[in-house]
């Protein structure tokens with residue numbers, strides 16, 4: 001229907017940071033606010049979709065009318081995404097920690113004679129690549145994000161191929177852009193056909209424009 005171009009569709013969105021435990025009281029994370037991912041979930045719901053939002057810890061309220069699943073670690077996020085499938089569209093806006101601590105200490109690490117602890121890391125699963133490379137049950141449209149500080153479009157093109165997704169939303173997060181935590185975003189939409197650069201606009205406006213684009217793509 002007009003105005004509800006995603007009616008009858010299921011959209012899965014990831015948002016926010018992940019949190020990787022060091023010990024029972026400490027963790028490693030990043031500055032993702034979840035604003036862009038949550039805005040996409042809201043815009044998809046407004047376009048008529050059934051939306052599952054899988055989010056790491058954020059200071060934002062759960063969007064109204066969206067099934068929101070709260071997770072902490074990257075591994076939890078992957079499990080929640082797998083549980084939410086099948087979907088028509090999947091948008092991976094979360095800033096997933098690339099690494100987790102190899103062995104989470106069972107008790108709080110203590111200061112003392114041994115000096116500071118050394119942490120060793122192992123790679124987290126890549127949620128976007130895992131879903132984009134599925135041979136059975138792959139969503140019709142898989143969208144990734146790229147937070148880059150340099151060669152934004154070239155890096156996004158490489159990422160599109162490496163991850164196996166259909167579209168990359170590349171944003172420039174170099175210092176001064178205020179993308180992390182801010183309300184504004186300037187993005188480049190990169191796909192196999194080329195690049196489109198959108199004017200700097202609010203994250204809500206980016207979300208609405210992205211959802212219209214996805215609705216047009218999924219319909220054709």
Ligand code: C5P
Pocket residue numbers: 014074092093094095096097098124125126127128129143144145146147159
């Ligand atoms: O490789 P990079 O982290 O720059 O890729 C960013 C894109 O991949 C984002 O869409 C992000 O949500 C997704 N991603 C993921 N799982 C990871 C790392 C990144 O889904 N472990």
